[in-house]
Amino acid sequence: MAWITPALTVLLAAAMIGAALVAVLGRSLPIAILAAGLVSLLASVLFLVLASPDVAMTEAAIGSGLTTFLFFFVLGRVRGGEHD
Secondary structure, eight states, X not given: OTTHHHHHXXXXXXXXXXXXXXXXXXXXXXXXXXXXXXXXXHHHHHHXXXXXXXXXHHIIIIIIXXXXXXXXXXXXXXXXXXXX
16 A cells, blocks of 8 residues: 555655646647646645645645635626726
8 A cells, every 4th residue: 555655655746747838839729727726736635645734735725725716706807898
């Protein structure tokens, strides 16, 4: 069972790189925002696997939750109109 942690770490790192490529190379802004949130969520899972639950909870709450919400909120305000 000792091989599970390195294999899972490599798998999570590969998934993070894939999601980061989608975020950077994607044409759609909402898809890029979701991909960036996925990178953050995968990072929090990686922190959990590496036995750091406090950092994992912070990354999940701030990195993937609040930041993704804030990006979508600002995107809606920017696309909402120029009558403010």
